[in-house]
Amino acid sequence: MTNSVQEHIVMNSSDNRLMSDVMKANLSRRSILKLGGAVGAIALLPAAFNSRHVFAQPSQPIHIRKMTSLGFTPIPFSSEDRVTVPNGYSANVFYAWGDPVGLEHNQPEFKSDASNTAEEQAAQAGMNHDGMAYFPFAQHGNEHGLLVMNHEYIDNGLLFPDGDKTWSLEKVKKSQNAMGISVIEIKKVNQQWQVVRPSKYARRITPHTPMQLTGPAKNHDLMKTAADPLGELILGTMQNCANGETPWGTYLTCEENWSDIFVRESNNFTQLDKRYGIMQKEKEDKYRWNEFDERFNTDKHPNEPHRFGWVVEIDPFDPNATPVKHTALGRFKHEGAMLVLSKEGHAVVYMGDDQRFEYIYKFVSKGKYNPNDRVANRRLLSEGKLYVAHFNEDNTGEWRPLVHNQNGLTAENGFANQGDVVIKARLAADLVGGTKMDRPEWIAVDPYQTGSVYCTLTNNSQRGTEGKAGINAANPRAKNNYGHIIRWQENAQDYLSETFTWDIFALGGNKLKGEHYVNGDDFGSPDGLRFDNHGILWVQTDVSSGTLNKKAYEGMGNNQMLAVIPEQGEFKRFLTAPNGSEVTGIAFTPDNKTMFINIQHPGEPDSGVTEPDQVTAISTWPDSQGKTRPRSATIVIQKEDGGVIGS
Numbered sequence: 001m002t003n004s005v006q007e008h009i010v011m012n013s014s015d016n017r018l019m020s021d022v023m024k025a026n027l028s029r030r031s032i033l034k035l036g037g038a039v040g041a042i043a044l045l046p047a048a049f050n051s052r053h054v055f056a057q058p059s060q061p062i063h064i065r066k067m068t069s070l071g072f073t074p075i076p077f078s079s080e081d082r083v084t085v086p087n088g089y090s091a092n093v094f095y096a097w098g099d100p101v102g103l104e105h106n107q108p109e110f111k112s113d114a115s116n117t118a119e120e121q122a123a124q125a126g127m128n129h130d131g132m133a134y135f136p137f138a139q140h141g142n143e144h145g146l147l148v149m150n151h152e153y154i155d156n157g158l159l160f161p162d163g164d165k166t167w168s169l170e171k172v173k174k175s176q177n178a179m180g181i182s183v184i185e186i187k188k189v190n191q192q193w194q195v196v197r198p199s200k201y202a203r204r205i206t207p208h209t210p211m212q213l214t215g216p217a218k219n220h221d222l223m224k225t226a227a228d229p230l231g232e233l234i235l236g237t238m239q240n241c242a243n244g245e246t247p248w249g250t251y252l253t254c255e256e257n258w259s260d261i262f263v264r265e266s267n268n269f270t271q272l273d274k275r276y277g278i279m280q281k282e283k284e285d286k287y288r289w290n291e292f293d294e295r296f297n298t299d300k301h302p303n304e305p306h307r308f309g310w311v312v313e314i315d316p317f318d319p320n321a322t323p324v325k326h327t328a329l330g331r332f333k334h335e336g337a338m339l340v341l342s343k344e345g346h347a348v349v350y351m352g353d354d355q356r357f358e359y360i361y362k363f364v365s366k367g368k369y370n371p372n373d374r375v376a377n378r379r380l381l382s383e384g385k386l387y388v389a390h391f392n393e394d395n396t397g398e399w400r401p402l403v404h405n406q407n408g409l410t411a412e413n414g415f416a417n418q419g420d421v422v423i424k425a426r427l428a429a430d431l432v433g434g435t436k437m438d439r440p441e442w443i444a445v446d447p448y449q450t451g452s453v454y455c456t457l458t459n460n461s462q463r464g465t466e467g468k469a470g471i472n473a474a475n476p477r478a479k480n481n482y483g484h485i486i487r488w489q490e491n492a493q494d495y496l497s498e499t500f501t502w503d504i505f506a507l508g509g510n511k512l513k514g515e516h517y518v519n520g521d522d523f524g525s526p527d528g529l530r531f532d533n534h535g536i537l538w539v540q541t542d543v544s545s546g547t548l549n550k551k552a553y554e555g556m557g558n559n560q561m562l563a564v565i566p567e568q569g570e571f572k573r574f575l576t577a578p579n580g581s582e583v584t585g586i587a588f589t590p591d592n593k594t595m596f597i598n599i600q601h602p603g604e605p606d607s608g609v610t611e612p613d614q615v616t617a618i619s620t621w622p623d624s625q626g627k628t629r630p631r632s633a634t635i636v637i638q639k640e641d642g643g644v645i646g647s
């Protein structure tokens, strides 16, 4: 998250109704009385396992029961430059930035002096691994499958021998090729997971990969450019943060801080530029793509930014398949896309917009999932209804539709059609009164409690600042240094519901600083969030490098991953990360005996920008002895006795 120059900036200046409730809400509200591991209004644990949320191949029936206790001994905070896991577990690096992805005729080796070319980078793992999913093969899927992951952003100081001291088209291309997505084939051989090279599935998707558009913004005037006068064929995806996956075996990648790339040199910002954070030249010195790739100069190509900020569907099993941007899911700074099926089989997607005071959204497909028709399923995200969440002060909530001609989304208010609504989704959500949240990150769904949904709200130190939205029951801290996890239960236990009840599942804190909020091991800035098949909720933290182990986080060491069984509520620390890194990306094999996670931006200094002559100053992970620059990497975690992770 320390990637974005904007993550702490507020783009939402709308005057939603929250101001009126500012002083009424406080930490003693009943929404928080349920803290500390207890569970309040939400009934738990139906006896039967609801397999709808577990998207293993149908040929691999899963006979898994809910875990009722965590079997590992929690580990302490750590400031060591390595990955630490509990006794009885192993954690091994197996796909680091610069490793060849495994293309059949092009497997360039990583050069530790960062001298790989742009062309070589396009055949190697990108930088800053983030969201990730595992797709098992139908045969031996617990030991053989495809791993798909995002490469969120780049750090010039690590990517180039001289950082950004010089700049060129070649550097722009290498920067672009270090973003996007990797698809790798992986296999367990003699208990060791390895990348299969070469592989016919191996693929890199970059900001140059052609993509199709679906939904209300397809062919919309705001999507048309000189290169694409019909507004339907887009080049690339970028700043891909978290993710989702579908029961029909596709990967969803989410475009988050895309606005960092676009530069409006003239400073003549449109309303949309401002609401989405398009920068002026003086403020944007990180990417500089606009200097050599005109597409990212917003004065010359004002509609190009509208072509980013979407959820993109990728078929990992077909390396020739064109990725699809589904505009019906709205345009914002997408963190992730948690997809579940409603009782009737509608695809329901929960999504956070990660910036201070932005919103939580939900999409409900018009059509229904058909397990026997993958082609039809691939159209499910093209049409449906988009909503924004409104959290009432009394622990009820509602999903407010973002539908043209409803709730003031009319031509007079700037929404002439549904295309306008989805392209300007933030403005539409302002108008219908979404609740401004403390930076919505990942969303997870409890596989044992139908309709129960969790969302990390990573932090927001400005909520109580004069002129800002102020506290409310769902975001109860004026200076939310540690973040929290909110939870809602859809009414009638159906993801289709337009109303819900909610509570705060956990507040982050630091007992060493007298902030006693967490039941169990302390954490702050929760970001990655996923349930496994056994009902364990895994929480990954992204404390910014300038705050790690200092200020409010003094004594808390490096970023970490914890586990909690919701009805018990006690957090246990499972993993600590190398210096300067965050923990992100979570994927499991169907048997939950292998877990994959990503270590992002090891070695990142407080400033968030690595100096090219200081690349090993903070971390040398994963290669020890300081011989090379730090590299983001996927690690594979297994229990040494071959058991289930967490047991």
Ligand code: FEO
Pocket (backbone or CB within 6 Å): 001, 152, 241, 242, 256, 335, 354, 441, 527
């Ligand atoms: Fe890319 Fe919101 O983290």
Ligand code: CA
Pocket (backbone or CB within 6 Å): 001, 002, 527, 542, 582, 584
């Ligand atoms: Ca992050």
Ligand code: CA
Pocket (backbone or CB within 6 Å): 001, 241, 242, 335, 441, 527, 528, 542, 584
């Ligand atoms: Ca994140």
